[in-house]
Amino acid sequence: MEELLTQLKLARIREVYRDWINKASKEEISYADFLHGLLSEEICAREENQIQRRMRQASFPFEKTIEQFDFSLRPELKKQVILNCMDEAFIHQGRSLVLIGPPGLGKTHLAVAIGVKMIQLGYTVKFIMAQRLVNEYLQQEEMEESQKLLRSLAKIDLLIVDEFGYLPHDKEAGPLFYQVISDRYEQKGTIITSNKSLTAWAEILHDSSLAAALIDRLMHHGEVFYLSGDSYRLRGKQKYLSGNAISEEFQLEMVDDGENRGEKEVKL
Numbered sequence: 001m002e003e004l005l006t007q008l009k010l011a012r013i014r015e016v017y018r019d020w021i022n023k024a025s026k027e028e029i030s031y032a033d034f035l036h037g038l039l040s041e042e043i044c045a046r047e048e049n050q051i052q053r054r055m056r057q058a059s060f061p062f063e064k065t066i067e068q069f070d071f072s073l074r075p076e077l078k079k080q081v082i083l084n085c086m087d088e089a090f091i092h093q094g095r096s097l098v099l100i101g102p103p104g105l106g107k108t109h110l111a112v113a114i115g116v117k118m119i120q121l122g123y124t125v126k127f128i129m130a131q132r133l134v135n136e137y138l139q140q141e142e143m144e145e146s147q148k149l150l151r152s153l154a155k156i157d158l159l160i161v162d163e164f165g166y167l168p169h170d171k172e173a174g175p176l177f178y179q180v181i182s183d184r185y186e187q188k189g190t191i192i193t194s195n196k197s198l199t200a201w202a203e204i205l206h207d208s209s210l211a212a213a214l215i216d217r218l219m220h221h222g223e224v225f226y227l228s229g230d231s232y233r234l235r236g237k238q239k240y241l242s243g244n245a246i247s248e249e250f251q252l253e254m255v256d257d258g259e260n261r262g263e264k265e266v267k268l
């Protein structure tokens with residue numbers, strides 16, 4: 001029996017069939033229920049293995065869920081909009097989400113939470129730091145290899161590009177991101193986190209028209225949130241912080257909003 005199950009690659013059934021035989025003789029389970037039960041266990045185990053494999057392939061920096069995110073700390077974030085991003089439509093409609101703000105506000109947490117959910121829904125996810133993406137691309141010596149990397153990125157259902165803010169001053173970085181975003185446009189889901197506002201992206205990519213074209217595609221079916229406030233990591237430690245801990249750029253974003261100080265949602 002063991003050998004047959006090994007040959008058929010029914011690993012989970014091999015583990016549990018003895019228990020099932022015992023149970024079936026005690027509880028008088030019908031043949032149909034017995035077979036159904038065993039096969040269901042095999043399927044569940046395979047699904048679980050696939051989720052584990054996809055979690056590893058996603059290479060998240062940590063595992064966080066949306067339930068662990070305290071939305072009351074980020075009133076500028078509309079919870080429902082984030083929850084909408086956790087739906088299959090986010091991928092099928094090729095939508096995107098851009099989270100912008102200084103460190104510690106939960107941008108990566110939210111991106112990971114959406115990623116984890118998508119894996120549970122059966123999709124493939126890749127989490128990569130922007131700088132790492134550029135480096136990996138530049139490491140490919142042959143044109144064919146670079147194309148292969150781009151093709152594999154284009155196939156991923158949800159791509160999370162984290163910390164899009166500091167890129168190596170390389171002339172290929174701009175065209176690379178433009179290509180990645182164009183490939184995903186209306187095809188796959190994309191999340192970008194950044195510590196730089198959209199207006200600074202031209203500088204990051206060292207090319208204003210390229211940045212405009214990229215933002216145009218990204219935002220056609222996308223949303224951008226500017227997060228502000230105190231770093232979650234530093235809560236309770238404010239006394240150690242001086243006023244300039246928040247970059248000038250974000251202080252500028254936070255002025256002139258009247259009641260909605262720092263709570264700017266820009267929809268382009």
Ligand code: ADP
Binds near residue numbers: 068069070103106109
């Ligand atoms: P960012 O990417 O904006 O720098 P992170 O997502 O890495 O911030 O968040 C830093 C840490 O604080 C993480 O451990 C994250 O889980 C936690 N965190 C941030 N914001 C929240 C929040 N609103 N609720 C719960 N945990 C949070």
Ligand code: MG
Binds near residue numbers: 109163
């Ligand atoms: Mg982060």
